[in-house]
Amino acid sequence: MYSQLKLGSDEMVWAEEIRNGNTFAFSSLFDLYYVPLCEYAYRFCNGDQDLTEDIVQEVFARIWEKRIDWTPKISVKSYLFRSVHNQAISNLRKARHESPMNDAVEDTIPANELTPIEEMHNDELDQRIQKAIQNLPERRREILTLRMIHELSYKEIADTLKISVNTVDTQLRRALKSLREDLRLFQTGLELV
Numbered sequence: 001m002y003s004q005l006k007l008g009s010d011e012m013v014w015a016e017e018i019r020n021g022n023t024f025a026f027s028s029l030f031d032l033y034y035v036p037l038c039e040y041a042y043r044f045c046n047g048d049q050d051l052t053e054d055i056v057q058e059v060f061a062r063i064w065e066k067r068i069d070w071t072p073k074i075s076v077k078s079y080l081f082r083s084v085h086n087q088a089i090s091n092l093r094k095a096r097h098e099s100p101m102n103d104a105v106e107d108t109i110p111a112n113e114l115t116p117i118e119e120m121h122n123d124e125l126d127q128r129i130q131k132a133i134q135n136l137p138e139r140r141r142e143i144l145t146l147r148m149i150h151e152l153s154y155k156e157i158a159d160t161l162k163i164s165v166n167t168v169d170t171q172l173r174r175a176l177k178s179l180r181e182d183l184r185l186f187q188t189g190l191e192l193v
Contacts, residue, residue, distance in 0.1 A: 011077070015071065015072055018063070018064075018067050018070065019069075021067065026060075026063075026067075029060075030060055036150050038052050038056050039150070040081060040084055040150055041084050041087075044088035044089065045091070056077045056085060058087055058175055059080065063083075068189075074140070074159040080161075081146065081150070081156070082162070085142075085160065132178070132179050136179075139161075139170050139171060140175040143157055143175065144176075146160065147172055154169060154172075
């Protein structure tokens with residue numbers, strides 16, 4: 001029965017199993033969401049992989065410690081992303097004076113598949129895309145990340161960020177419009193501002 005964690009209506013069954021102390025259910029939840037949550041938290045952690053993993057592990061540790069009372073009011077997936085978001089923001093506030101937030105994400109392209117000129121062009125395009133994403137307002141950047149990278153539904157994003165589905169839709173449309181405009185400028189040879 002518990003060989004694979006299923007999303008949707010089964011999530012509350014898993015939450016109940018975890019409340020009852022089922023370590024296999026907890027381990028399965030951890031295995032399913034650990035990497036996506038680390039990828040999400042990484043964006044808040046200035047490239048600090050150790051801090052990223054600490055944040056995600058802290059969220060799971062708190063769930064296990066308080067499992068008897070753990071009753072997510074939203075989907076388990078949304079609850080986990082929201083918890084990681086809150087923990088990351090809390091850490092950022094503590095460390096704000098030490099270093100600025102850096103959301104840069106490295107995207108490598110296998111060199112053996114491209115000519116040197118293609119590789120150089122793709123590297124430059126990747127940098128422009130990352131710069132265009134960085135230029136987005138923080139909320140739009142976060143919504144774009146949750147939708148495109150973590151593949152959350154509009155409802156899950158709304159639950160995670162405690163905003164309406166309409167706000168998610170509007171902000172995502174604006175983010176994509178802005179990215180298209182920035183990349184159009186790049187393709188025509190103009191610099192991004």
